[in-house]
Structures are given as structure tokens and as C-alpha cells.
Amino acid sequence: MLYFYFVILSYELILNKKILKINYIKKILIFPCFIILYLLINYAFFQSYFPESGVAKSLTKQLKFNLETFSFLKSQALGMKFISLMFYLNLIGLLFLFSNKIKIFTKFSLITNLLFFLSNSLRSAWPLWTWHFFFLSISTPLIINDFTKIIKINFFKYKTIMVSLFFVFAYSILLFKNYGANNDHILNLAIKISDHYKSTKHKTFAMGDMAGKTSYLLNKKLFQLEGLVGGYKIIKHISNEKSLCSIFSEMDVDIYLSSKIMKIDDKYYVEEPSQNSQNVKKMKSFMINEPEAIFRSGKLEIYAFNVKNNSNCLNLKIQ
Numbered sequence: 001m002l003y004f005y006f007v008i009l010s011y012e013l014i015l016n017k018k019i020l021k022i023n024y025i026k027k028i029l030i031f032p033c034f035i036i037l038y039l040l041i042n043y044a045f046f047q048s049y050f051p052e053s054g055v056a057k058s059l060t061k062q063l064k065f066n067l068e069t070f071s072f073l074k075s076q077a078l079g080m081k082f083i084s085l086m087f088y089l090n091l092i093g094l095l096f097l098f099s100n101k102i103k104i105f106t107k108f109s110l111i112t113n114l115l116f117f118l119s120n121s122l123r124s125a126w127p128l129w130t131w132h133f134f135f136l137s138i139s140t141p142l143i144i145n146d147f148t149k150i151i152k153i154n155f156f157k158y159k160t161i162m163v164s165l166f167f168v169f170a171y172s173i174l175l176f177k178n179y180g181a182n183n184d185h186i187l188n189l190a191i192k193i194s195d196h197y198k199s200t201k202h203k204t205f206a207m208g209d210m211a212g213k214t215s216y217l218l219n220k221k222l223f224q225l226e227g228l229v230g231g232y233k234i235i236k237h238i239s240n241e242k243s244l245c246s247i248f249s250e251m252d253v254d255i256y257l258s259s260k261i262m263k264i265d266d267k268y269y270v271e272e273p274s275q276n277s278q279n280v281k282k283m284k285s286f287m288i289n290e291p292e293a294i295f296r297s298g299k300l301e302i303y304a305f306n307v308k309n310n311s312n313c314l315n316l317k318i319q
Contacts, residue, residue, distance in 0.1 A: 003112045003135070011108070045232060064279050069121035072128055079130065082170060086136040093143040102146040109139030125277035141167050188297035190214040193257065193304075196293060202308075206247065207257040208272040210302070214257065223251050225283070226273035237283055244272060244285035245313040256305045256313075261287070267314065268305075286314035 009028070018024045039049045072080050073087070093110050096102045113135045120128070141164060190213035197205075197218065207214055208225040215222040224230045225247065226238070237247055248256060260274040268287040273280055289312045291303040307313050 003115050007108050007111050007115070011104075063122045064125075066121050066125040066277065066279055068125050068127045068275070068277060069117060072133075083130070083133050083136065086133070086140040089140055089143055090136060093139070096146075096150075101150050103142070106139065106142040106146050109135065109142055113139055125279040126273075126275055137167070137171075185297040185300045186210045187213050189295050189300060189302050190217045192295045192297070193302065194218045196295070196304075197255065202254040204251065204253050205255045205257060206251065206253045206307075209259040209274050210300075211257075223247070223253065238273070238281050241281050242283055243313075243315045244270065244283045245310055245315040247283065248307045248313055249310045254306065254308045255292075256287075256307045258287075258303045258305065259300070261291075261303050268303075270305075288312050288314055 009032075012018050012024075043049050073084050075081070075084075090110060090113050093102070093106070094114065097107055097110060116132075116135055120132075189210065193214050194217040197220070203220055205214075205218065205220060205222040206225055207222060211222060211224040211226075212229070215224065223234065225234060225244075228235075230238075234247070244256070247253070256270075258270045258272075258274075260270070262269040264286075268291070269284070270287055271282045271284045273282060287305045287307075289305070292306050293304040295302040295304070305312055
């Protein structure tokens with residue numbers, strides 16, 4: 001929402017010249033001050049003014065274009081296809097950005113989307129999740145409504161209501177299609193891991209990708225090895241590209257849960273974060289022994305390595 005706020009505020013201050021009106025500046029002064037304080041706190045803790053989880057996972061200082069931002073366009077999932085359709089409609093809408101044929105609030109929405117996708121693709125090599133497309137759910141109905149006026153579809157009186165009902169219907173289909181379904185493989189894995197370890201003596205776990213639901217259900221200490229939720233210490237380790245062994249030793253980890261492994265000779269190469277991109281900083285190590293358990297759901301697999309006393313971890317930094 002900060003993107004939206006800054007787009008609208010910039011329009012009011014610069015194009016509408018309200019920056020010259022003292023009374024207007026006084027009225028809005030408190031909120032921008034809170035935002036500036038929020039940004040400064042973010043930078044103090046995360047070295048980033050906008051510390052999105054994907055940015056914290058990538059941790060690269062250079063601005064590089066990352067195709068992963070737009071990987072949702074290749075997805076075959078019904079929900080992602082619907083999101084892709086909205087994205088393409090927004091691209092068409094950008095062609096009318098300087099036209100008087102679409103409303104000013106629609107333009108605000110389009111500019112917000114443009115800023116979000118460009119900034120994310122330059123700062124993070126992490127794919128977007130469904131909640132990242134909140135902006136599209138605002139702008140797309142506005143675009144469709146404006147387009148009906150451009151092509152003069154006025155043969156029914158309540159076209160704005162019809163557009164709104166279409167999106168309510170579409171989102172409802174996506175919701176009920178997956179409601180109570182067993183195709184949430186991450187949840188299935190979390191349940192299996194929790195059931196397997198709930199009665200064991202293992203107390204401390206570490207996990208990268210898919211750790212959220214596992215952490216909630218496991219009801220034991222679990223260190224997340226990527227993103228903001230890992231905390232400042234983990235982020236610092238990733239930024240310095242330290243060995244995973246140092247994390248296991250420092251945090252006294254019993255079980256390391258990995259979603260991606262690569263067998264090299266008789267050892268298993270692991271890295272966190274596990275995103276396949278050249279623009280991501282990583283912690284790397286070898287696991288010497290076989291995984292003590294493998295959890296499967298659909299095409300997803302989680303490998304559990306016993307790293308108690310760091311006996312299973314080879315402290316080797318791979319270039």
C-alpha cells in the first residue's frame with residue numbers, strides 16, 4: 001500500500017501543486033513522518049527500506065533484472081493463469097496511461113503496478129506469491145470498466161456492477177476449488193514432519209523453503225534459514241555466505257530439513273536459500289550421512305538430516 005500512497009501523494013504535491021499549500025502540508029505531515037520512521041527502522045534492522053521477504057532471501061546489493069519475478073506467467077495452475085490474464089490486461093492499460101479515456105484512479109493503479117513489478121524484478125530473484133498480486137485485483141476491474149466506456153458498451157445499465165460481480169465470482173471459484181482439498185502439499189509435508197518428530201527427543205530444527213507451516217505444526221524450536229522470519233542473525237549469515245555448519249553449531253540444531261539436495265560422490269550438497277538463481281547469496285555445506293527420513297507429497301520432497309553435534313556436516317565453502 002505504500003506504493004499506492006506515494007503515487008497518489010506525488011500526484012497531489014507535484015501535479016496539483018499542493019506542495020505550495022502550507023495548510024495541506026500540515027494536515028498530511030504526521031503520516032509521512034510515521035512512514036519515514038518506519039523506513040528508518042527497516043534499514044536499521046534489515047539494511048533495506050522495503051524489506052520484502054524475497055529481497056531478504058536474495059540479499060544482493062546490485063540492481064539486476066531477475067526473470068523469476070515473471071515466472072508466474074509460465075505456470076499451468078488455474079489461479080496463476082487468471083493472474084496472468086490480469087497482468088496482460090494491465091500491460092494493455094499502460095498504453096492508455098497518457099490518455100484521457102481512462103480515469104485518474106485507474107492510472108494510479110497502473111503506475112503502482114508498474115513500480116511494484118519493476119522494483120521487485122530489480123531487487124529480488126525470488127518468485128512472487130499469490131498475495132503479491134493484490135494490486136492487480138484493484139486495477140483490473142477499473143481497467144475493464146474504463147475499456148467498456150472506450151468501446152462504448154452501454155447497452156446494459158449496470159456494467160460496473162457486472163464487472164465487480166465477475167471478479168467476485170472468479171475469486172470464489174478459485175477459493176472453493178481448493179477449499180478443503182488435499183493438494184496443499186506443503187501442508188501435507190508439515191503434518192508428516194510434525195507427526196514423525198513430535199514424540200522424539202529432538203528439540204531444535206532448521207529449515208529453509210516451506211518452513212512456515214512446519215514451524216507452526218511442529219511445536220518445537222525451528223530456525224528458518226531464509227527471508228525476514230529468519231531474523232537478523234540468519235540474514236547476516238546469508239549475507240556473509242557462511243557455511244551452514246556454522247549455523248547448526250551456533251544454534252545447537254538437531255535436525256536439518258532440506259527441500260533440495262544434490263548428491264556428489266558419497267556426500268549431499270545442500271544450500272540455503274535454495275532458489276535456483278545466480279543473483280542469490282547462499283550458505284553452503286555437505287551432508288556426510290544419508291538422510292534419516294524422507295517426507296513426500298506430490299512432487300515435493302523434504303530430506304531430514306541429523307546434524308546433532310555437527311557430526312554430519314562438512315564445513316566446505318563451494319565457489
